[in-house]
Amino acid sequence: MPETLTITQVAAHLGLDPDTLRYYERHGVVPAPPRDHAGHRSYQPGDVHLLEVLMHLKDTGMPLAQIAQFTAWVAQDPDGVPERLALLQEHRTHVIDQITTWQHSLDVIDQKIRDYTQRLATHQSH
Known part of the structure; x- marks a missing residue:
């Protein structure tokens, strides 16, 4: 992974649209990353890791x-973990x-597949 990533790169890595990432940022769901000299978001590996956890x-x-509460707790005290741990x-x-x-639902679905497969096999053998 490069030293810093753009919002487009991070969004692609997370499987999101960049606008979704911006939305989450505006609403405090994810932390705002630092900006480069041109004002563009500049994500560090630690930023990406936190975003992966949040996603x-x-x-x-x-x-x-x-998730926004978790993010706020991280921002307030990166080393404070009791609230985050409880959450x-x-x-x-x-x-x-x-x-x-x-x-349980998968077990029911699998049973129905077995039932229908058996019905088809029985029907085809007649």
């Missing part, structure tokens, strides 16, 4: 308001519950 939180269903532990429980629900 994983989003992808696993954390509401944007909670992540709570979210982890939510993710595990979601995985359990999805696994």
Whole structure:
């Protein structure tokens, strides 16, 4: 990874549109990166890592308001972790519950696939 990245490069890396990244920045969901001498956003590897973490939180269903709170806590005290830890532990429980629900749903879907496959095989053999 280059030493610094543009918003276009970071957005592509994250699978986002640059306007989405700007929107998140304006609403405090992600921190504003430093700007270069021309006023363009200049992302460092640490900035990108934090954005990756935040996008994983989003992808696993954390509401944007909670992600913004997490971001605010990082900005207020980069070394202070109790609040962030509690938020992540709570979210982890939510993710595990979601995985359990999805696994059950997948089991039902797999059973229906087996049922329909068997029906087709039986129907075709007659």
